[in-house]
Amino acid sequence: MKKLVTLALAAFMLAACNKTNDKMVNEQMVNEPWDKVFQLSEQVSHKKVTFENQYGITLVGDLYTPKSVSETVCQQSGLPALAVSGPFGATKEQSSGLYAMKMAERGFIALAFDPSFTGESSGEPRRTASPDINTEDFMAAVDFLSKQPEVDANRIGIIGICGWGGIALNAAAADPRIKATVASTMYDMTRVSGNGYFDSADTEEARHEAREALAKQRLADPPAMAGGVIDPLPDDAPQFVKDYYDYYKTERGYHSRSGNSTDGWRVIGTQAYANSRFLYYINEIRSAVLVMHGEKAHSRYFGEAAYHYMVDGKAEGYKAVVAPNPVPENKQLLIIPGATHCDLYDGGFTEPAGHGEPKNLIPWDKLADFFRKNL
Numbered sequence: 001m002k003k004l005v006t007l008a009l010a011a012f013m014l015a016a017c018n019k020t021n022d023k024m025v026n027e028q029m030v031n032e033p034w035d036k037v038f039q040l041s042e043q044v045s046h047k048k049v050t051f052e053n054q055y056g057i058t059l060v061g062d063l064y065t066p067k068s069v070s071e072t073v074c075q076q077s078g079l080p081a082l083a084v085s086g087p088f089g090a091t092k093e094q095s096s097g098l099y100a101m102k103m104a105e106r107g108f109i110a111l112a113f114d115p116s117f118t119g120e121s122s123g124e125p126r127r128t129a130s131p132d133i134n135t136e137d138f139m140a141a142v143d144f145l146s147k148q149p150e151v152d153a154n155r156i157g158i159i160g161i162c163g164w165g166g167i168a169l170n171a172a173a174a175d176p177r178i179k180a181t182v183a184s185t186m187y188d189m190t191r192v193s194g195n196g197y198f199d200s201a202d203t204e205e206a207r208h209e210a211r212e213a214l215a216k217q218r219l220a221d222p223p224a225m226a227g228g229v230i231d232p233l234p235d236d237a238p239q240f241v242k243d244y245y246d247y248y249k250t251e252r253g254y255h256s257r258s259g260n261s262t263d264g265w266r267v268i269g270t271q272a273y274a275n276s277r278f279l280y281y282i283n284e285i286r287s288a289v290l291v292m293h294g295e296k297a298h299s300r301y302f303g304e305a306a307y308h309y310m311v312d313g314k315a316e317g318y319k320a321v322v323a324p325n326p327v328p329e330n331k332q333l334l335i336i337p338g339a340t341h342c343d344l345y346d347g348g349f350t351e352p353a354g355h356g357e358p359k360n361l362i363p364w365d366k367l368a369d370f371f372r373k374n375l
């Protein structure tokens with residue numbers, strides 16, 4: 001089980017009259033070369049921004065704006081906006097940036113941001129995690145977008161990818177300003193941290209053993225790191241770990257600031273996740289939610305359980321049985337035929353390392369339609 005967990009676990013400035021009190025990044029960051037794992041769309045303008053969460057941590061984001069909007073931004077207002085983050089351990093130069101850019105192509109102002117302790121965002125120690133702070137990061141992104149003059153503060157949604165899919169649902173349950181949420185290829189980080197994959201360690205004895213190991217790690221110097229994709233890849237690695245390697249360790253998705261591409265995150269960083277349960281109140285989310293998963297994704301059970309818990313008030317893997325959602329009709333489960341977990345990071349490719357033809361498995365237009373309908 002431990003082996004399985006270890007295995008698994010510039011810029012173009014927008015020339016617009018954007019008047020805001022939020023801090024913008026310094027000149028050095030503005031002038032950095034383009035460093036994403038995808039090419040900037042000709043239909044989209046990009047700039048780096050910074051904002052603070054309530055814990056005083058400075059978050060760095062990439063703001064993508066449709067050029068058709070940005071050219072006349074001073075005369076426009078009331079535009080829908082999206083905040084995007086994930087996967088867990090990744091950075092905004094990877095999947096979240098691609099999602100944001102694709103949504104900007106479809107008319108949304110979209111912010112992809114690095115979470116606290118991650119990438120270009122501040123916070124010490126580096127590459128650690130917190131259920132509270134990570135949820136706050138999404139809400140702070142909503143704060144930032146709400147204060148942009150071209151954004152309608154009543155039309156803001158969020159997208160969470162992989163581990164940030166569960167975080168997005170937690171944020172939506174906490175913050176009614178979030179009018180629509182997409183959880184793509186989601187993990188429930190609290191469930192997998194506390195129960196193991198497929199709930200294979202869902203016993204008091206297994207959790208006690210894990211807690212003992214984590215307690216010892218708190219005094220380790222230097223602190224142990226885990227969660228980065230193992231390299232070299234063992235021949236007997238599970239297929240989903242091979243899929244992670246194909247994305248994070250090759251030119252398809254590698255980025256030097258990404259913990260998943262390098263040495264991971266602090267082992268004790270998920271200690272609080274293991275002793276928490278994120279999604280207890282998601283059955284009370286009244287705003288729209290779309291859970292999107294690949295048919296062949298090893299993580300599919302997380303999304304299906306979250307969806308049924310939202311709609312029915314009960315699902316396998318959840319201890320409590322609660323009242324059904326007061327607005328179940330605006331909850332959707334979208335299963336993408338033939339897609340694996342990592343296919344929904346960037347749409348997938350027919351050959352490893354992104355050398356083949358793009359599969360284009362992410363239904364960008366469906367996501368845009370979902371947000372247009374609900375924002």
